[in-house]
Amino acid sequence: xxxxxxxxxxxxxxxxxxxxxxxxxxxxxxxxxxxxxxxxxxxxxxxxxxxxxxxxxxxxxxxxxxxxxxxxxxxxxxxxxxxxxxxxxxxxxxxxxxxxxxxxxxxxxxxxxxxxxxxxxxxxxxxxxxxxxxxxxxxxxxxxxxxxxxxxxxxxxxxxxxxxxxxxxxxxxxxxxxxxxxxxxx
Amino acid sequence: xxxxxxxxxxxxxxxxxxxxxxxxxxxxxxxxxxxxxxxxxxxxxxxxxxxxxxxxxxxxxxxxxxxxxxxxxxxxxxxxxxxxxxxxxxxxxxxxxxxxxxxxxxxxxxxxxxxxxxxxxxxxxxxxxxxxxxxxxxxxxxxxxxxxxxxxxxxxxxxxxxxxxxxxxxxxxxxxxxxxxxxxxxxxxxxxxxxxxx
Numbered sequence: 142x143x144x145x146x147x148x149x150x151x152x153x154x155x156x157x158x159x160x161x162x163x164x165x166x167x168x169x170x171x172x173x174x175x176x177x178x179x180x181x182x183x184x185x186x187x188x189x190x191x192x193x194x195x196x197x198x199x200x201x202x203x204x205x206x207x208x209x210x211x212x213x214x215x216x217x218x219x220x221x222x223x224x225x226x227x228x229x230x231x232x233x234x235x236x237x238x239x240x241x242x243x244x245x246x247x248x249x250x251x252x253x254x255x256x257x258x259x260x261x262x263x264x265x266x267x268x269x270x271x272x273x274x275x276x277x278x279x280x281x282x283x284x285x286x287x288x289x290x291x292x293x294x295x296x297x298x299x300x301x302x303x304x305x306x307x308x309x310x311x312x313x314x315x316x317x318x319x320x321x322x323x324x325x326x327x
Numbered sequence: 328x329x330x331x332x333x334x335x336x337x338x339x340x341x342x343x344x345x346x347x348x349x350x351x352x353x354x355x356x357x358x359x360x361x362x363x364x365x366x367x368x369x370x371x372x373x374x375x376x377x378x379x380x381x382x383x384x385x386x387x388x389x390x391x392x393x394x395x396x397x398x399x400x401x402x403x404x405x406x407x408x409x410x411x412x413x414x415x416x417x418x419x420x421x422x423x424x425x426x427x428x429x430x431x432x433x434x435x436x437x438x439x440x441x442x443x444x445x446x447x448x449x450x451x452x453x454x455x456x457x458x459x460x461x462x463x464x465x466x467x468x469x470x471x472x473x474x475x476x477x478x479x480x481x482x483x484x485x486x487x488x489x490x491x492x493x494x495x496x497x498x499x500x501x502x503x504x505x506x507x508x509x510x511x512x513x514x515x516x517x518x519x520x521x522x523x524x525x
Binding site: 160161163164167168171172175176179180185189192193196197200259261262263264265266269280284285312315316319320 | 328330333334336337338339340341342343345350353354356357358360361362
């Protein structure tokens with residue numbers, strides 16, 4: 142989706158210091174950003190924090206948006222960086238890990254954040270959370286959001302080769318983890 | 328499991344659905360945070376970190392400058408004293424002013440060449456003398472028999488037949504062979520630069 146004329150006007154008005162003009166931009170892109178941040182964190186609360194953080198950073202950096210890239214791509218890049226620079230991501234990742242581990246044994250935990258019958262989503266998210274953040278970002282960008290490796294490389298600030306390697310390594314780990322989980326379920 | 332199977336399984340995982348109220352409240356929460364922010368405009372917001380970085384950089388440059396200056400000063404000081412013992416330089420000066428060089432003096436004011444009006448300085452081995460009076464130091468290269476103004480007093484520098492050096496001032500006599508003669512808080516070092524011949 143390219144930037145619409147309406148979107149360009151909103152960007153211009155926001156850049157001139159009108160936060161109200163930023164609201165339609167938030168409404169247009171909040172689900173996409175939230176989806177990304179949830180995949181990256183595995184936590185609805187953290188996803189909400191990072192989504193808000195992404196839009197706040199975007200508003201404050203609007204002067205650096207040249208308009209050469211799509212606004213959504215520019216916003217996406219900010220969100221990816223916010224996720225990668227997530228302050229206590231390692232600590233929280235361990236905590237989320239533990240939560241997911243408990244979820245597999247505790248019936249009470251299965252209700253959050255997924256519905257009881259969504260065991261696939263739960264096990265996939267648990268597997269994603271076992272990846273290092275940069276590998277997880279590579280999978281989210283390429284598999285879930287359909288970016289090619291070149292686009293993902295620009296968003297992650299690394300080379301295309303690095304993205305390809307991260308995707309390859311991530312796939313290998315995910316296959317191993319999900320196969321092991323499938324074996325246990327059976 | 329191949330890549331296609333993996334992708335299907337990954338894509339089957341849904342993000343937990345959230346109700347419309349959530350999506351309605353999100354923009355309001357973000358705008359509230361934006362409006363509550365102390366400074367919203369990028370140009371105004373960025374000056375402080377830049378100023379802080381600039382200040383830090385300036386301080387770092389000053390510290391480095393002082394360090395280099397101090398080091399360079401030390402080096403220069405050492406170099407000038409070394410210069411007085413530079414055989415080539417001494418030969419050139421003595422060749423340029425034959426029998427007229429009474430002394431080459433180095434102190435905190437720089438280097439001075441003390442020349443005689445006439446070519447009456449006898450040719451002999453140069454003598455290196457370093458004198459400190461507690462406040463300042465002077466180094467010089469001179470010849471036996473010269474009377475010079477050093478450390479605020481007139482001092483005659485003499486060389487004996489055994490290669491020793493004697494310094495005679497108004498209130499003291501110092502000998503390289505009997506250094507306990509020194510008085511008046513002077514610290515003296517002297518030796519013959521025998522390798523330099525004219």
